Amino acid sequence: MIAILKREIKSYFLSPIGYIYMGFFLLAAGIFFLFSNLFSQSSGFTGFLGSILFIYLFAIPLLTMRLFSEERRQRTDQLLLTSPVTVGEIVLGKFFAAVAVYLMTLLVTLMYVVVIVIFGDLAVWETVGSYIGFAFLGASYIAVGVFISAGTDNQLTAALVTFFSLMMIWLIDPISQSVPADLQSGVISAAALALALCVFIYVNTRNLYVVIGAALLGALVITALYFINQDIYLGFIRKFLAWFSLNKRYQNFSMGILKVDSLVYYICFSGLFLFLTVRLIEKRRWN
Amino acid sequence: MIEAANLVKRYGPHTAVDHANFRIENGEIVGFLGPNGAGKSTTMNILTGYLSSTEGTVSVDGLDILEHPIEAKKKIGYLPENPPLYPEMTVREYLFFAGEIKKVPSGVLRGRMARVMETVGVQDVSGRLIKNLSKGYRQRVGLAQAMIGDPEILILDEPTAGLDPKQILEIRDLITRLGQDHTIILSSHILPEVSAVCRRVLIINQGVIVADDTPDNLAKRLLGGSHIILRLDAGEGAVSDVLAKIAGISGREFREPQEAGTVELVLEAAGDVDIRRDIFRAFSAADIPILMMRSLDMSLEDIFLHVTTTDAAAADAAAIDSAAAAEADHVSTGDGSDNSDSSAGNSSGEEGK
Numbered sequence: 001m002i003a004i005l006k007r008e009i010k011s012y013f014l015s016p017i018g019y020i021y022m023g024f025f026l027l028a029a030g031i032f033f034l035f036s037n038l039f040s041q042s043s044g045f046t047g048f049l050g051s052i053l054f055i056y057l058f059a060i061p062l063l064t065m066r067l068f069s070e071e072r073r074q075r076t077d078q079l080l081l082t083s084p085v086t087v088g089e090i091v092l093g094k095f096f097a098a099v100a101v102y103l104m105t106l107l108v109t110l111m112y113v114v115v116i117v118i119f120g121d122l123a124v125w126e127t128v129g130s131y132i133g134f135a136f137l138g139a140s141y142i143a144v145g146v147f148i149s150a151g152t153d154n155q156l157t158a159a160l161v162t163f164f165s166l167m168m169i170w171l172i173d174p175i176s177q178s179v180p181a182d183l184q185s186g187v188i189s190a191a192a193l194a195l196a197l198c199v200f201i202y203v204n205t206r207n208l209y210v211v212i213g214a215a216l217l218g219a220l221v222i223t224a225l226y227f228i229n230q231d232i233y234l235g236f237i238r239k240f241l242a243w244f245s246l247n248k249r250y251q252n253f254s255m256g257i258l259k260v261d262s263l264v265y266y267i268c269f270s271g272l273f274l275f276l277t278v279r280l281i282e283k284r285r286w287n
Numbered sequence: 288m289i290e291a292a293n294l295v296k297r298y299g300p301h302t303a304v305d306h307a308n309f310r311i312e313n314g315e316i317v318g319f320l321g322p323n324g325a326g327k328s329t330t331m332n333i334l335t336g337y338l339s340s341t342e343g344t345v346s347v348d349g350l351d352i353l354e355h356p357i358e359a360k361k362k363i364g365y366l367p368e369n370p371p372l373y374p375e376m377t378v379r380e381y382l383f384f385a386g387e388i389k390k391v392p393s394g395v396l397r398g399r400m401a402r403v404m405e406t407v408g409v410q411d412v413s414g415r416l417i418k419n420l421s422k423g424y425r426q427r428v429g430l431a432q433a434m435i436g437d438p439e440i441l442i443l444d445e446p447t448a449g450l451d452p453k454q455i456l457e458i459r460d461l462i463t464r465l466g467q468d469h470t471i472i473l474s475s476h477i478l479p480e481v482s483a484v485c486r487r488v489l490i491i492n493q494g495v496i497v498a499d500d501t502p503d504n505l506a507k508r509l510l511g512g513s514h515i516i517l518r519l520d521a522g523e524g525a526v527s528d529v530l531a532k533i534a535g536i537s538g539r540e541f542r543e544p545q546e547a548g549t550v551e552l553v554l555e556a557a558g559d560v561d562i563r564r565d566i567f568r569a570f571s572a573a574d575i576p577i578l579m580m581r582s583l584d585m586s587l588e589d590i591f592l593h594v595t596t597t598d599a600a601a602a603d604a605a606a607i608d609s610a611a612a613a614e615a616d617h618v619s620t621g622d623g624s625d626n627s628d629s630s631a632g633n634s635s636g637e638e639g640k
Contacts, residue, residue, distance in 0.1 A: 002387075003384060003387035003388045004388065006384075006387075007373075007376075007384045010376075010380075011373065011375060011376075014375040014376065015375050074371070074372070074373070074374070075367060075369045075371050076371040076372065076373060077371075078332075078337050078365070078367045078371045079371035079385065079388075079432065080388065081336070081337050082335040082336055082337050082360060082363065082365045083360060083385075083388040083389050083436075084356070084357045084358075084360040084361045084388075084389060084390050084436075085357075085388055086356075086357070285337065285338050285339045286339045286341075287298070
């Protein structure tokens, strides 16, 4: 894993992509800092950090797009997969390499903190919280990018799909505000979800009995809950979408609140996508 | 030792490898032959653990490649069809990385790199970026990568593809040298290469292993006994009379004479009997001069053509014809003229032996 991590970090700066990422991110962050803090003579640093979150929508795809797609295009995955390393080590090595470059770049923004400390009042704990939140939120974005990069052998495709996926994650909060929250729509969407799960099981197992069993179980649970606890269906879609809302959990950090459940959430979210990446790569060997 | 048992690989309805069975002992150099798309690369990718087989197992020294991938992969060095190189790295950086992921202890890696680079002859370009290297050097760096983990088994997929003739010779020499202390599986569709380097040949066609033997034995088996080509200074009638007295001839075929006033024919001897002395004595007793007598060898080309053509009977005839034609070509131009056709015929004839 360490060998892959080292090679990936080196490779970011042997090719232009590492510089493009850093340059793009720091330029955009610098412009935001200029307008939100320097010109307006404000020492509100969390506002600035909240706005650079937006830059990651464009910057993270640059960081993750080539991780696996380029290996496949150049056939260098043959070297990795025939070497005595596990797929898990390969995925983790690449993930942590991207995270390392991400954190390195983020550390450069600490000089803005220095500027604010000298010329204004820094909200210390909010800033510390924001940086911790940033580290974990960024890692979650990167995990999504790693997964998407493993699904294609074209960098551009990987970048675009990652961008749209991150945008969907961004839009989840505004969308979940406007979805219907009544009982009926809650039941229907729960049924649709159960159906989707059944299709997923069928595609993966091709076993009709298992699927029928799962469908019956799902129907039973949905009906039982309808009679036992109807409240669960009120705002069901909103609650469901909220599971995927990465940004909402960041709000606590920017208020200086270190919530363990948010950290655990980010770690699980990243872990899930890295696990899916491993499965995707292993599945391809069987096809 | 590497063993494939009932290897099957299916891509949807298409079967790329169909129940392949073979066992390669330590120290063997095995040629893996087949037309394009026959399943050579797929088989090699399965042997090295890059792909998983649909059915069947691969074991390396008794270790299953899927159940003990780490231990098994340590024993294998793989050069895929396209060398897996990172163009943005220098040769030295690349080999260092390859050594690291192949778990070479850091204490010996530097020394190993120097040795491997010297073996494949890339020390002059060790500081250059791989993207600036020529195809020949890339191939060598790929080979160095396969050797860096000091594996017992080297699996080389078309190691000379895209090289110029001089480089092909160099790589071939290198493989022969490596064969002294490695087990090597080498795929190719260039036949002289395989017959020059390998002591055993596996031929795969449409996913099925259709032949597994030494080039010599394959030739013998296909020709069904030894064939002798004769040129005699006499008429057909006289020759037939003499032949009737020789025991052990199972077939004869008169051919187009190459010289005016002579008879040319191919004799087939049953089994492994050497009838050349009997032929000499019989014709000398009849006072018929033997102008030429040589055994007819089947080159690897002919074997290949034979076993990879689906219409076996037609191919059989074609193979024997082409072997004889190569011989005839060799003989007719063997009067000192140095044209390239004769040397090609010659070399294929020599290598088939």
